[in-house]
Amino acid sequence: MEIGIPKETKDQEFRVGLSPSVARVLRESGHRVYVETQAGVGAGFSDDDYLHAGAEIVPTQEAVWNRELVVKVKEPLESEYKFLQKEQILFTYLHLAADRKLTEHLIDCGVTAIAYETVEQSGANKLPLLTPMSIIAGRLSVQFGARYLERQQGGRGVLLGGVPGVKPGKVVILGGGVVGTEAARIAVGMGASVQILDVNVDRLSYLETIFGSRVELLYSNSAHIEAAVKDADLLIGAVLVLGKRAPILVSRTLVKQMRAGSVIVDVAVDQGGCIETLNPTSHTNPVYIEEGVVHYGVPNMPGAVPWTATQALNNSTQPYIQQLANLGLKALETNPALAKGVNVQNHRLVHPAVQSVFPDLVS
Template sequence: MIIGVPKEIKNHEYRVGMVPASVREVINHGHEVIVETNAGIGIGFTDQDYVDAGAKIINQASDVFAQAEMIVKVKEPQAVERAMLREDQVLFTYLHLAPDLPQTEDLIKSKAICIAYETVTDDFGGLPLLAPMSEVAGRMSIQAGAQALEKSNAGRGMLLGGVPGVEPAKVVIIGGGMVGNNAAQMAVGMGADVVVLDRNTNVLRKLDAQFGNKIKAIYSTADALEKHVLDADLVIGGVLIPGAAAPKLVTKEHIKSMKPGAAIVDVAIDQGGCIETSKATTHAEPTYIVDDVVHYCVANMPGAVPRTSTFALNNATLPYILQIANKGHVQALLDNKHLLNGLNVIDGQVTCQSVAENLGFEYVDPAVALIN
């Protein structure tokens, strides 16, 4: 199979779909890899590094898309990239389709085979290709929140951990999953007063066993959420419903009643955000103000630490890339029910139920769509 790795073009996106070590592994299995020039430069890999691994360097993205049977990316294809997709071409990347009608319509029109990292599952009920980026984003959320709280950024002018004799900032984390857990680790390490809200009692027990009295693990009701959000200096939104748009848990009314200069980091923004006042921002302009509350809603947070993020992602995606390349997409998807759960669009049909429901498309069972 010919696998294409284009250079990412989203704002301040420096990650790359495959590092040279991944390229070498795929080539050792008898496949061909073509890489757009400078695709890895943002994380310190030159074209020569890819050539040494056995790849062929291509000067233009259009040629990568034209020649490759499978495109491996990091972020969702931008409009100019979607226009280059073709029927029966495999696209393997993050998609986050539920809040993105234009992208979904373009992928349907392309008739490409679109497999989303974020809906691939595993035997433990997890999302193995989303997990590494959730870990990074969770940890980064505290860094971003700490900066947003600085007065120069219109924040309350608070140091997250305080100093002896001065109370620390109160950090409220909504969702105790991968993002929330990693955010809690960072916030605790910085000495903040940490509250984690979740509706899964097993998650709360796990957090309690992990952190003990270093955090408050609270069952999330409307009353509890309102109480703690309004008292928060920093709110981290880390709620995820796989494949679906994130629920709007923090409302406009909550925002109006928060402390002036409080900050919000909505890590769920890729799926539409769990804060009603959230809108996607970029690394170039990461924040904006609503009712004196600083909002940080960068849709590709891990892109700010691209080297760490790329290696973490490649570790997770490489086995699936090999499955698709070695077996072809049909057999690979039929053989692996978890990879099949990653199939979002194929031959103009929407095969992810939550995406279909969110955007009003007819849902087609992925196994049925593959066979037909």
């Protein structure tokens, strides 16, 4: 099979869909890998690295997109819509619940669109291709939050870990999944005071085995959210509803009650966000101030650490890419987890969660 690896076009997105080591595995299996020139440079991989792995370097977007299987990191932007074609397989993060225009175009063009974030292992409810980036985003959320709490960045001037004689900063995390857990690890390591709110009591019990008394674990309801958010120095949105828009948990009214210079980092922004005042931003312009609070809403946070993130992603995507390359769409019949990743196929929106967001697009 011919496999295309485009250079990402999202603002400061330096990850790449395939590392040279995975390109080599595919080449050794008899497949042809086409990499757009300079696609891997931001992640530390040169064109020569891909050539040594047996891949072919192509000079244009059109040349790399005109392949049976296209592997990316982030969703196609409007400038790339023209390259999508019928009977092509697109394998990437899509987050369609927050992007009606892309959803409509994928339906119109006839591509088979498989989203990393909805590939789901049956029984375990695991999201194997979302997890590695969730780990990175969770850890980065606290790093970035700590940075923007600095006075020179518009924050309150709070050191999350505090110092002897001065209390530490307070980190409130909405959601105790992978993102929330990893955010808590970093916040605890910094010495912050940490609260996690979640609606899953079993998950809270599990988190207690990890953190013990170092983290305050609360059932997530409106009263607990209101009390926690008002007192937060750093608020992290870590809510995930598979395939759907994230619910709004923090209203503008509540944001107004936060202290001036507090920071919000909403990792759920690529699914619409769980903070009413949070809008998507970019690595070039990552923050803005609204209601006196610093808002960080970069939807591709792991793009800040592309060397680590590309390899972590490829460790998880490689078996699925190999199956698609070997079997084409027949891989969906042999791998139920991969089949659950299909969002659009044969001009139809097929994923149940995304269908519930756009019922009028269901044929």
